[in-house]
Amino acid sequence: MEGLTISWIGALAGLAIAIILILRKLNPVYALFLGAIVGALLGGANLEQTISVLISGTQSVMGTVIRVLAAGVLAGVMMESGAAETIAQAIVKKFGGSKAILALALATMIITAVGVFIPVAVLIVAPIALSVGNKMGISKLALLLALSGGGKAGNIISPNPNTIAAARGFNLDLSHVMLAGVVPAICGLLMTVLVASLLKTKGVKVSDQDTMDSDVDTSKYPALGRAIVAPLVAVILLMINPIGSISGIEALSSFKVDAMYILPIAGIVGMLAMGQGRNILKYSASGLNKMTATVLILIGAGGIAGLISASDLSAQVVGLIEASGVSGTLLAPLAGILMAAATASTSTGVILATGSFGEAILNMGTAPLAAAVMVHTGATVIDSLPQGNYFHVTADSMKMSIKQRMGLIPYEAIVGGTMAIVATLMYGFLL
Template identity: 90%
Template sequence: MDFTISWIGALIGLGIAIVLILRKLNPVYALFLGAIVGALIGGANLEQTINVLVSGTQSVMGTVIRVLAAGVLAGVMMESGAAETIAQAIVKKFGGGKAILALALATMIITAVGVFIPVAVLIVAPIALSVGNKMGISKIALLLALSGGGKAGNIISPNPNTIAAARGFNLDLSHVMLAGIIPAICGLIVTVIIASMLKNKGVMVSNEEAVDNNKADTSNYPTLGKAIVAPVVAIILLMINPIGSLSGIEALAKFKVDAMYILPIAGIVGMLAMGQGKKILQYTTSGINKMTATVLILIGAGGIAGLISASDLSTQVVSLIEASGISGTFLAPISGILMAAATASTSTGVILATGSFGQAILNMGTAPLAAAVMVHTGATVIDSLPQGNYFHVTADSMKMSIKQRMGLIPYEAIVGGTMTIVATLIYGFLF
């Protein structure tokens, strides 16, 4: 595009989109409308505005394709009961004495193997309510264990947010997943520590709530050995290239198969291992249905990202950072934090941050992998605000009021902030 939109128009467009989302307008329409109004206010004509939208949505198509492919693995893990089998096995293994660690680890692992974080929380929530009732653990501690564990798993998963971070900086998905391991472990540790400190504070789980959430029939769920086949296959295939690169084994390093192929293959192999080959249509249909809402939001995010990319907003932000005297490295985590907070979504926040500030981040000397990890972890800090669905889904899963759920946000920010600080220290300054 041979024109530049005023940064004021970009900010107004983003602000309009946020307000409309808060007013309960469909996020896709809110993002598109914000992009259109912002472009027009910023000096674009009607034709240029369409070009901005088309360019922005085209930029996310690579991510969209991979997210749809990931739906096969997600559908298999959720519909077969494999994810719940894994969660129950982890909690049972650790026992009641380490309940908070078990719940956080279970949610982390389920999210890490490709299940959306809201779904992972929904899967583990009934177990958490039962354990919390027996052990006398408060709801806020239980949900922090689930949410914090989910955040940790989310930055090392083949989920839409990680795919978006990888595609935003033209990296292999496996490299971004692998780079998030240390921040994820730190996030898990902080989650367990804070949740343990909160276990006697707030509202406790009633007997009725514990009973109501334990009615699921698990008799047809797969055994643990069969349940882990799909995620194990996915992890092995995704890690072949990074392991080859690190070890110097050329044959492995040349294995460059995109996640678009690996994730569906892993899902189908897992389905066959569980003896559910006849349900391939059911599982894949469920998977793509669960991905549809995310894909639409990603397209909407592409529209607003196109607006910001066509503006001089990133130039203004870079100038502000330089004038303040702080390191340009901080642009990556700051952009992730702000964009995810604006949209109350990790994946949408990553799309906006990479699409709007990606080139500016790289121009300041930050390596692509470091940029991806810092943006990605930054997007987990305050992404659970009330304008997003994650806030409400998790509140309902633990039978919490809006006020009670609001009280959890600062603790979730500590978990996300810890992962961001660790990622920034490691990739922004040490390497």
């Protein structure tokens, strides 16, 4: 494959084909692979070179894949034990009805931040949101924005596949990328609460029928003190190295243990703290099952990222940016925005953006950590489009029609856009 440069037209055609096939309901993995194959052939590669492009691309995501699978242990523990629900209930109860939108957004943010997938986090908090919305007269639009915006904020500081992909894409420690996302995440949370508060009376309200099956039996859930052990252990272990680097304490900064070890360890410690040691096989199997679909999509994304990185598309984009006089720093968030919009997935968008434009972004003088945070936050702007499963899962969770759910996309973009702008100003221009 040495010396092969696929035409940028082939790369764009391959990406377009993949998106069209996803919209036509073909399995995303096959859609991404087919797009990569057709794009490579159209771009001038022969059959043998096309296979090399695919293999090279999928190999590039294997580091992300094994870390995502390892994260499945923590995710399985948090979901199956009821720990995530306990945390959500505690936050909503603590804030009370008067601060309902803040409580719902914060609950979803925290559950996502501790390693639960954003669609699952929304599913966990949705019954609470429906119940609160019914009592307080808050519209479904405002409720789902609180959940989705809070989830987006938590997602950029979490040990989830998207953050792992951002870290691995620029050869960084996961903890550094999580920590760098804190300020943009807080700004995203504040924007969520502000916009959702303005939407409280807009759109359809929650009916009594909507709340019929929203009562959650909490009797078998662990106590809050035990529920927070797993995420607390994960956060402490992940933050030892960056805190050491910031404070100059060599003993801490030399603690370089990969998230691949830390996340399963945290899950097991949390399981034991909740007295659920006997369920280790059940919880880890559940976590693995929940990660399988994501892993397959990441592999598919690796295939099409291989196509784009083997093409001259990034060079063409860089040329356009230089010709227009726009700062090269903007390539990072723009790559995240466009790739996540194309695939309707934060993690797939990050994989494509880092695999396709990573080298070009760094060549324009952007530091790796800045690049990772800008790509990552950019990928949250318009990642909830109808060709992705997040759109449909969240619509079902709040009993909304497709049309009602479509109406939320611009407001979600405001939240994601806020985080991307804050990250770009902080890491692209100020720091």
